[in-house]
Amino acid sequence: MKISTFKNQYDLIIEPILQQDQGAYIGRVVNNVDTVESRCVVNVVKLNHTDIRGRITSQLIPVFDQIVEDVTIPIGGTAKFAVNVKSNPQGKKTVKIKNKIPKAVIRWSLNDCAFLLGDKNVEITSLANGESTLVLSNWVTQGTIACYASNAVGQAECKADLSLEKSNLERNYDLLKEEYRIHSGITSRGSYSIVKRASERKSGVEVALKSVCRKSVDKTGIRQARSSCDFSNYMLTLFKVVLLG
């Protein structure tokens, strides 16, 4: 039997309760001015084995003290999720453990697919005290993150959304599409770029959109231009014969 206090709250805890603990209990608060009381009666009921098993089972299912929260990251960013599961490292499979909760196994998944061990972008840490973290680095997939804590008695789960925020570059692309209606088909093609015809949505004025692939920006050189020229010259000797007779 013990009394715990927290701020102005006082708890009397009787654990384990026995038949002889049955009776009236009075909580009395006294100061220099007055005395107040609170009364209650405790009845102790003897249960059969099945009832005990059922009650214990409900207490042994893992419980999340801390659940995952929604996270939004930029494309290629890092997302971190953390949970804390009430668990008992010494717990065994059966109800022999009595009032102790069996140790829970924690699993993480994204969109119902479990994370693969060994993926260099996924780091899962589970500690004996029930803490577990999931860190996703260089991440480009969004969806629902789920955390399952299971033991021999049952399973608990919590879920959160992992969203990718639109980068400035993506917003620029959306902006471009909002400003201009891009016509299908390529008007002309250069060695490193294509040109498409478009019209400004507001005014209807036609414009040309020259698109240069980012990957090619730093890779181009006179040698590349030469190689394409050489190939075309070889092929075009045939055309020359036809055109010029």
Added chain:
Amino acid sequence: MNFFKETIILKQINHVNVVRFIAGYHTLESLVLVTEWISGGNLLQKLIDEGEYSEARVFFFFEQLCNALEFLHSKSIAHLDLRCESLLLAANHRRLIIIGFGNAREVQDDFLELLDRAVPEFCSPEVARCMPVDCSSDVFSAGILLFMLLTGESPYQEKTDKETLLNIQENDQEKLKSRMKGKLSNVTQTFVLQCLTTEAHKRPSISEIAEDLANHEFSDEKTIDAKKLKYLFTRQRYICRIACPHSDL
């Protein structure tokens, strides 16, 4: 392809014969440059459609090219990628518009720059020799274009790019003269050869060429057959088609 330089340079140019810059967007996959739409098509295509044309017709467009280059050079900007694809026409088919400023750069007297990319057929001897470039390289490329438009032939093109570059380095003026002889008037030949001077410092500036052009009259007689130009145009289109850059547009 220096997209960022192209954007910066186009932003500061406002000339009737230069494509007008509207906006630039950096997207996830691409760098997108928005410019005015030029609906008149390629200059070569226009001349091919005419079937036969005169020297005066060519110089009508060449004068506009000189005006644009004069404006660029006055701002110390060298285009450095003049070729057939760079010359388009406005809707009225009379106004020439220069595009393709991917190689363009601001040339400084105290800072010599090498050009690391160019189409061999249109490059100047200094580019072919990996020497520093300046605005005079544009004059040489303009000379190559002039030669092409007047004769329907590429002055230095060989079977391979290596041979083409060696040909430009050598730049045999006598060979060029013999190819123009009987086809072009003496005045025109002189213009072409002036532009195609091997040494950059001996080459006339674009202002001097523009001034000379104003003092001469060229033949209106339609003596140039567009048949050969058709081959050049087909080749140009083919070169463009074998390249397939990726874009998210």
